[in-house]
Amino acid sequence: MDAALLEGPRRRSPGAGWRAAVTPRGGQSPPAAPLGRRHVWALLVLLCGAVAATPAPPAAAPLLCNVSLDSPPEERWLPVLRHFDPAFLRAAVARVIDERVPKWVHEVIRPIAAELELFMPQPFAGEILGMCKALGVSLGDGVLLNFAYESTAFCTSIVAQDDKGNIYHGRNLDYDFVDILSKITIDVRFIKSGQIAYQGTTFLGYVGLWTGQSPRKFTVSGDERAGGRWWENAIAAFLNRNYPVSWLVRDTLSGAEDFQSAVLRLAGIPIIAEVYYIVGGVSPKEGMVITRNRRGPADLWPLDPLGGAWFRVETNYDHWTTPPPFDDRRTAAIKALNATGQQNINFDTLFKVLSVKPVLNNNTVYTTVMSAALPDKYQTWIRTVK
Template identity: 30%
Template sequence: MLRLLLCLVTVISLTNCQVPPFMEECVNNAYPPPASHKVPTYVVNLDLPAAQRWTHVVKDKGPQIKNLLNEFKSFITDIFHGSQAIVDFIDKAGPLVDETLPQPFADEMRGIANVTGLKLGEIVFFNVFYEFFTVCTSIVAQDPTGKLYHVRNLDFGLFLGWDIKNNTWSVTELLRPMVIMVDFQKGGETVFKSINFAGYVGILTAIKPKLFTLTMNERFNKDGGYIGLLEWIAGQRTGQWMGFLTRNVMEKASSYLEAKVMLQNTEMLAPAYFILGGNATSGPFQQGCVITRAREYPVDVWDMESANGWYILETNYDHWEAPLFLDDRRTPAHHCMGNMTQQGVSIKGLYNVLSSRPVLNKLTTYSALMQVDSGHFEAWLQYCPEPCIPW
């Protein structure tokens, strides 16, 4: 938490500006967004050899992946005063790390590197990055008829290149063209669907139609993912990478309860919040929860029935603690959910909540909207018009 606060203060001083006055709004006319904001869909065939599964995706998105990695490298060298040591380490250590990764993920990353012409180390680094900088808002909500919806904003790019001239985060701007919807199929049938950044093989947002929905939010904690990564490189490999765990859950779990057990009990490299929605909505069987994870064990499992009764909401702070005063998306989100009421729970109503500042901010790359029973899944690129706070 101290690390986050120091970084926020640093951004403010470097940009020579003050934190904008707190702006809370609850919009009611954001849906539907412009058609130009709709996220394209790709099919990934899990029956193909792992190295071939992403070929068509990264052929389309290769230039964007290269641009983003160049920005990452530029940011690193700027922070460390022009030193190439870290960039060289990424290039050299990445292939060695890839050799230690479980299949099919190692081969999928090798295939992406081969198609794009990028170094394998860069692709491995690209797939690690999302474990450390994902700042989000996730909501599971039940409408009056008992249908469960699961929505999220994915905010990414905090501290990664604030553009003073345009009031934007450079990495966030580069990520939006890389957002894709992925239909993972076997035998021509959908296994699950996800929202991915092209080139990333893990899962941050996904639905297994008729069974469950899942989003992941980063948890800021002293045992952060960088510690787990260093331990992995040093040969201590008892934990799973978060994105691989969530991918395994989406492929292998056949129920909400099975997914819940996997997410609670699997040791990981980084702490996280897992927001899980199911398809049952009656009494003690109501299926919606936030799993607060340390690397080795579950810290807390917060069920929707005890949270609110008709919805549960998570940003990036333990629900029993107050959020950081500079980053309180939780209070405005609750306010907008209260204004909407349970009667308003729908794709439209929840998209309006996600589009209300500061839930919507300069870091927001996309909004995802899921309804588990019907298998409905849609995603839209998000842009926050001025005046808009950076985070």
């Protein structure tokens, strides 16, 4: 096995004993959820209660990888790619270009593909280019495939403070085609000078992060916010050198020194699409939901434990509105948190809250729980609903 891949002792799952490492195709993989039709390959190639009424469904740890920030951007992901089938990924590239990306976007991006590096900041440009070269796909297609996940996803994020002032952060990432995505979900430790600079959870080939942690500084998750005319606005903003939303998460994990500076960056830097950023810190009251427009913040919603608001829940809808009845994950999460109680919130109970249906649902790809003050406790589980 390449040195860049770690398959050492895994961390402990709630209610489970220590288990051996889980590889993308081996171990105790959960049973697949029903396969959809429209977005199967889009994400695959992105290169391109308190306690549940019943026990939580099976969960398995994803592959744990090291990516060296000391290596040139074009080379960083190559050791990881070698452990996946390149023909499988190339076939996925072709399918997403045909089925997921609007035809007019191809016409805009492909003619200027050679110039795209002028619009993309490093290290993202180099990392995408390196993976595209390794798989034999064009840079233009690699960029479009990295955009695909930015366009739509349903997620639940929770930031909470216990009665001792400890901050916990959890999230479910929901998308179609769980059986496919579960095979390419990876935990990544980004290493600089022999130390973990930051870490996160992503899909192989996707250079952004929707879930991540800067050790002993802060945690971040991102949830999609519907804004309409997504592709038109996103491509225009990208060509204006705005950040993709997941790239800003990774850039913030890399550069921000603490919770406050992370909030300022995530709230203020122009991005290509609307989003919710959920941020947790290391000190009491350091929790925030940032509702973003493309140009700046629409709302800042902090924890207020002294006022009784010891948690915040975000589920893809503005918190000052009522979620639609066909997708009311918010109410279920709030009920589970209230039943758990502030004095009982911890990693295990937060996982159980995220396992209550419909917070956990047929499209939940993975669950992550984390606390920046306890970075070694960062844990992701690939999920399934029976």
